Amino acid sequence: MSAEGYRCSYCGAPLDVTPETIVAVCEYCGHANWIVEEAKTEVYMVSSLPREMIEKAFWRRVERDFDLSRIKREISVQEIQAYYAPYWFAPAVARAYYEGYKTETYTDSKGRVHTRRKHVSGRFTIDRYLGVIGRRAVEDMAIDEMEEHYVKSRIPYEPLSKVDWDRVKLKVLSAEYDEKTAKNLILEEIWLEAKSRAKSNVDELTKFECDVWLKDKPRLILLPYWLVVYRYKGGAYRVAFAGWDGHPLEATEPVMLYHRLGYLAGAFLGTAVSGGGLALGLAANSWEISIAGFLLGVGMSYLFGRKLTADVRIERG
Ligand SMILES: [Zn+2]
CATH class of the missing domain: 2.20.70 (Ubiquitin Ligase Nedd4; Chain: W;)
Structure with missing residues (x-):
């Protein structure tokens, strides 16, 4: 277009x-x-492996996968899509201070259990390399997983102008965010990460102060993304790969009969748990146990019931 x-x-x-x-x-x-x-600004890139290597990585994954290895002969590759996706990366720092309350339980000298709220505070620093996708809408799966996998693998990037394009060429998604927008997004991301870490340290967060900054300017890096669409019995499923090392990022897989049987068993077990919980609560004369048992069972039934009717499972990596 x-x-x-x-x-x-x-x-x-x-x-x-x-x-x-x-x-x-x-x-x-x-x-x-x-x-x-x-x-x-300068554009950098991490070159992609060729298509054959990604196809090999796909079949390796099929063989290693418990479910797919059994149906290998009925699987065929329908389509392979690839492109470079623009990401902005920068080394970011968050220095945080938090206060809050933690609820503790303790046993007194008479053996009775009590709870008390304790005021706690703490400081921590997050110092890490972090990236954000450089455009608004990317509908494909595993876009965040690819960012995480790149941060882990830390493959060196090189200036686009120095790359032998004919060897590694793919379609490139254009970037929509400039450096300033990228900077704000990265700072926001590390701030949110610090906030959620502070929250996980307390039961109730009452104060949160956090300074965030970048240790270097954000760089625009093109990362190779691959999507293998495969068919099994009339259904289409997908596996996303990181193009620099062929690492599988996320996959959808068919729901097999034995999964369905497992989910069905789970749904029945849920019904049993809710009934059992009610009965147990009545016997113990405790409505808390009744309600908790009932809700637990209903939750189980709902969860397994929903899986039972789905056609696709999502697996990471
Ligand atoms: Zn040209």
Whole structure:
């Protein structure tokens, strides 16, 4: 789609440019065309493995997977999609102070159990490399998982202009966020991470102060993303891979008969638990036990019942 007639300034190929685009990398020659000149910065990339390697990684995953290995002969690859997705990465720091209450239980000298609220406070620092996707809507699965996997693997990136494009070329999703927006998003992300860590240290958070900053400016890095669509008995399922090492990020898999039987058993067990809980509560003359047992059972039945009617399971990695 080149609705506004944008063409690559290096090779003249049509570019996919929307009103949101700040930079469009030409998929034929790898040239970075800056649509918003003021946003111009160096573009980096992590090159992709070739398609055959991703296909191999797919079949390796099938063989290693408990469920898929049994139906390997009935699986076929329907389609393989790939592109470079723009991410902004930066080393970020959050220094936090928090106060709150923790509820403790203790036993007194007569053996009675009590609870008390204790005031607690603490400080901590998070100092880590962090990334955000560089555009608004990416519907594909595992976009966040790819960011996490990249932070873990820390493969060095290189300037796009130094890459042998013909060897590693793929379609490139254009970036929509400039450096300043990226900076704010990364700071917001590490702030939220600090806040949730503070919350996990207390039962009730009453005070939270947090300074956040970047140790270096955000860099725009293109990461290779692969999606393998496979078929099994008329259904289509997907596995997303990180393109630099072929690591599976997330997958959907068919629900097999034995999963359904397991879920069915779970749903029945839930019914038994709710009935048992009610009876136990009546016998012990405690409505708390009755209600808790009943709700637990209903919850189990609901959860397993929902899985029972689903056609797809989601597996990480
Ligand atoms: Zn070009």
